[in-house]
Amino acid sequence: MSGLATNSVGSSSAVGDEILRVEDLKTHYPIRSGLLKRQIGSVKAVDGVSFSLRHGETLGLVGESGCGKSTIARTVMKLTEPTSGHIVFRGEDITHLSRSEMRPIRQQMQIIFQDPYSALNPRMRVDEIVGEPLRVHGRWKDGGPARVAELLDLVGLSTEHGRRYPHEFSGGQRQRIGVARALALNPQLVILDEPVSALDVSIQAQIVNLLKDLQQEFGLAYLFIAHDLSVVRHISDRVAVMYLGRIVETGSHHDTYEHATHPYTQALLSAVPHPDPDHRGGRDRIVLTGDVPSPSNPPSGCRFRPRCWKAEGRCETEVPDLVERPSHPHPSACHFADEDPSVTMDRSSG
Amino acid sequence: MTSDPDALLQVRDLAVEFDTPEGVVKAVTEVSWDLRRGETLGIVGESGSGKSVSVMSLMRLIPTPPGRIVSGEARFEDRDLLTLTRRQLRRLRGRDIAMVFQDPMSSLNPVQTVGHQIAEAMLVHDSQLRDREAKRRSIELLELVGVPQPAERFRQYPHQYSGGMRQRAMIAMAIANRPKILIADEPTTALDVTIQAQVMEVLKSAQQEAGAAMILITHDLGLIAEMADRVIVMYGGRVVEIGEVHEVFHRPRHPYTFGLMASLPRLDTQTETLATIPGQPPSLVTPPPGCAFHPRCRLQRERSLCAEAVPELMDGTTGHRSACHYAEEMQDLVAEVSAEVGVDFSGGAE
Numbered sequence: 001m002s003g004l005a006t007n008s009v010g011s012s013s014a015v016g017d018e019i020l021r022v023e024d025l026k027t028h029y030p031i032r033s034g035l036l037k038r039q040i041g042s043v044k045a046v047d048g049v050s051f052s053l054r055h056g057e058t059l060g061l062v063g064e065s066g067c068g069k070s071t072i073a074r075t076v077m078k079l080t081e082p083t084s085g086h087i088v089f090r091g092e093d094i095t096h097l098s099r100s101e102m103r104p105i106r107q108q109m110q111i112i113f114q115d116p117y118s119a120l121n122p123r124m125r126v127d128e129i130v131g132e133p134l135r136v137h138g139r140w141k142d143g144g145p146a147r148v149a150e151l152l153d154l155v156g157l158s159t160e161h162g163r164r165y166p167h168e169f170s171g172g173q174r175q176r177i178g179v180a181r182a183l184a185l186n187p188q189l190v191i192l193d194e195p196v197s198a199l200d201v202s203i204q205a206q207i208v209n210l211l212k213d214l215q216q217e218f219g220l221a222y223l224f225i226a227h228d229l230s231v232v233r234h235i236s237d238r239v240a241v242m243y244l245g246r247i248v249e250t251g252s253h254h255d256t257y258e259h260a261t262h263p264y265t266q267a268l269l270s271a272v273p274h275p276d277p278d279h280r281g282g283r284d285r286i287v288l289t290g291d292v293p294s295p296s297n298p299p300s301g302c303r304f305r306p307r308c309w310k311a312e313g314r315c316e317t318e319v320p321d322l323v324e325r326p327s328h329p330h331p332s333a334c335h336f337a338d339e340d341p342s343v344t345m346d347r348s349s350g
Numbered sequence: 351m352t353s354d355p356d357a358l359l360q361v362r363d364l365a366v367e368f369d370t371p372e373g374v375v376k377a378v379t380e381v382s383w384d385l386r387r388g389e390t391l392g393i394v395g396e397s398g399s400g401k402s403v404s405v406m407s408l409m410r411l412i413p414t415p416p417g418r419i420v421s422g423e424a425r426f427e428d429r430d431l432l433t434l435t436r437r438q439l440r441r442l443r444g445r446d447i448a449m450v451f452q453d454p455m456s457s458l459n460p461v462q463t464v465g466h467q468i469a470e471a472m473l474v475h476d477s478q479l480r481d482r483e484a485k486r487r488s489i490e491l492l493e494l495v496g497v498p499q500p501a502e503r504f505r506q507y508p509h510q511y512s513g514g515m516r517q518r519a520m521i522a523m524a525i526a527n528r529p530k531i532l533i534a535d536e537p538t539t540a541l542d543v544t545i546q547a548q549v550m551e552v553l554k555s556a557q558q559e560a561g562a563a564m565i566l567i568t569h570d571l572g573l574i575a576e577m578a579d580r581v582i583v584m585y586g587g588r589v590v591e592i593g594e595v596h597e598v599f600h601r602p603r604h605p606y607t608f609g610l611m612a613s614l615p616r617l618d619t620q621t622e623t624l625a626t627i628p629g630q631p632p633s634l635v636t637p638p639p640g641c642a643f644h645p646r647c648r649l650q651r652e653r654s655l656c657a658e659a660v661p662e663l664m665d666g667t668t669g670h671r672s673a674c675h676y677a678e679e680m681q682d683l684v685a686e687v688s689a690e691v692g693v694d695f696s697g698g699a700e
Contacts, residue, residue: 064542170630171397200396200569202627205613209623227542234615234624253620271547272617273572277595280576287551288544291512 016055019189019221020076025049025085027068027075031296043296045071047245048085050322055188058215058222060236060253062229064268066292067242069225073193076223077111078102089189107137110182114194116174120166126177127152127162133184151180155210172203179210183218191223196231208235229272233257241265244303245295247322251330261328261337264304302335310336357384357425358563359408359531364422366400366407369415373635378404379587381422382663385531390557390564392578392595394571394610398631400587401567402535408432409447409533410439426531445475448524448562450553452536454516458508464519465504468492471526491522494559495552514545518552525560532562536569550577571611575599580669583607586632586642589663593670603672603680605649612687612695625691641675649676649683 026049028042046068053059061069074080076087078094087095094105113119120129131148134140149159155176166174175195182190192211196204212235215222226232232239233253240250241264249262260266267286274280288307293299299306302315314335322331325338354360366378378400385391395401406412408424408431424431426447434442443449451457459467468491469484485504492500495518508516517537524532537553538546554577557564566577574581574595581598583591583606591604602608612625629646632638638645644656653676661673674680681696688695 064544172630200631201571201610202396202613203630205615205624205626206628208615209626212623228615229543230615230617233617233620257617267544269617271543273550273570273576274617275571275575275599275611275614277575277578277599285547287547289548291514291545292542
């Protein structure tokens with residue numbers, strides 16, 4: 001799956017029709033103050049994001065804390081109400097569906113969270129946890145116990161494990177339990193919100209491989225959210241880089257990692273320490289100055305402007321669109337994305 | 351183990367235990383190493399490997415009970431840190447040996463200004479120092495670690511600082527008395543990657559400014575590759591490999607070290623599957639007999655020695671030692687795994 005032609009969305013597995021489309025999604029959280037709790041502003045956690053995802057495909061959503069990536073996960077699941085925009089799941093606009101209308105749809109879209117410790121009920125046995133979605137959606141009578149055994153086996157646990165409680169498991173095993181539960185209802189879309197961030201490296205690799213295997217087997221679509229660029233590259237077909245509530249660059253994993261055109265993507269990639277001491281000092285690390293601005297009062301124009309070394313006058317007044325440029329067919333939201341096509345990470349050369 | 355004439359700190363046969371409801375946890379067993387003047391010594395391992403406990407117990411910063419230093423010696427300037435009185439130790443901490451922790455919010459006092467805390471760190475160890483001078487130097491230190499508008503920031507409280515700025519303030523405080531040893535325990539784990547890059551640069555220059563030796567404790571092999579001169583790999587409470595950083599990364603002599611490196615997803619290439627270390631980390635209450643890694647090890651190859659005898663740290667090349675009965679077969683293992691996942695891991699091994 002490496003080295004695919006640019007602009008291709010491809011993966012080796014079958015990538016089918018669109019399953020999820022998000023259009024100009026905005027999720028703003030109100031800031032209230034004073035005796036009457038009047039709204040005095042809003043945190044623009046997600047501020048105009050569009051993307052689509054197809055059957056069997058993985059879209060990696062990457063960015064630093066506060067960029068809005070987890071809010072997107074919550075909004076797509078309708079755990080948080082969007083402020084505006086559209087969420088289209090399997091051709092149906094679910095943006096304004098009520099809780100009860102969402103119920104049948106939630107069987108087809110599941111979410112797995114970062115913390116396998118707090119996501120599992122400590123008082124329930126593992127087989128009860130994995131079987132709970134079946135009971136809730138009235139599918140238990142239809143061969144429930146056998147299905148639970150099958151699910152446990154699928155994620156590399158035994159039926160004997162099913163009789164234990166979550167505290168008897170390590171972090172990696174708990175995440176396997178979470179995966180088994182998420183797959184109980186045969187979903188088509190799984191949203192993974194930092195699924196391996198809390199795990200040690202050796203365990204992380206096991207879970208990542210498991211997720212890839214399951215995707216192959218069931219043709220799952222993944223929206224994979226993480227801050228770790230290496231993990232995202234490994235698992236994703238396409239990658240979207242977020243900064244302060246917006247996507248700043250998107251493309252195949254090859255395009256975004258080898259031919260990054262947005263200064264933020266370039267800085268992000270260069271900041272990751274390379275696990276080879278020979279690379280020390282050998283490449284031009286871009287060290288950004290300053291912190292991420294507050295999403296309640298984002299900078300005018302390009303939001304990355306105050307930290308950007310390329311910023312000029314027009315960056316202050318003109319919001320750059322996320323569009324394709326002649327020299328770089330993958331979309332980038334930088335006014336200068338076209339000007340410096342030679343900028344690639346010298347990581348690939350070493 | 352022979353004595354190194356350059357050694358600033360010599361740790362010998364350190365063993366630390368914790369009483370828990372499940373039984374006695376052998377957190378650290380037979381740990382010995384030297385820290386040389388001016389060097390950066392990286393200690394890497396996963397959760398529960400004992401990397402942090404081994405160093406914190408030297409500073410007696412583990413809770414006792416339930417913790418207990420069972421045996422060992424830590425020689426620093428003709429004194430054994432483990433036999434010092436609390437008072438002697440207090441005089442040493444923050445002056446000769448300073449620390450930077452993962453979470454700056456819990457290390458800083460929330461009701462005192464940052465400036466006050468930095469000045470206090472100096473005043474405590476120097477009765478001659480006047481308040482005004484301490485303030486002047488504190489502001490200089492804040493400037494040195496890249497805190498903008500240091501004079502104003504001096505008067506602010508920790509909550510007015512961002513995460514990255516707080517960690518800078520902690521570094522300023524740590525080097526305030528020009529320590530001989532700087533201990534950094536996961537100093538950037540709580541920070542975003544672009545902020546991590548900033549803080550690591552600050553830490554490096556602060557170390558140089560103070561002329562200190564640094565012990566860098568981290569789970570991140572990338573940070574080790576970037577910062578360390580020598581590296582210690584810990585597993586199950588023991589040192590399994592120690593050596594010069596290029597040696598260890600390019601010619602690992604322990605299957606665990608190699609497994610860790612091979613299971614890292616790469617930023618510069620994409621592979622179909624990740625090499626994994628099967629199984630789970632060992633229980634420290636009932637550790638596996640013999641080599642703690644043997645149940646997960648591919649080099650064991652059904653040989654009984656691994657389950658019978660704990661391997662000693664043995665010399666490979668100069669100063670590069672590993673605790674594996676079959677370290678001589680490492681090259682075969684590297685070739686085998688490289689062929690399996692289609693990535694050449696023998697990189698530097700010529």
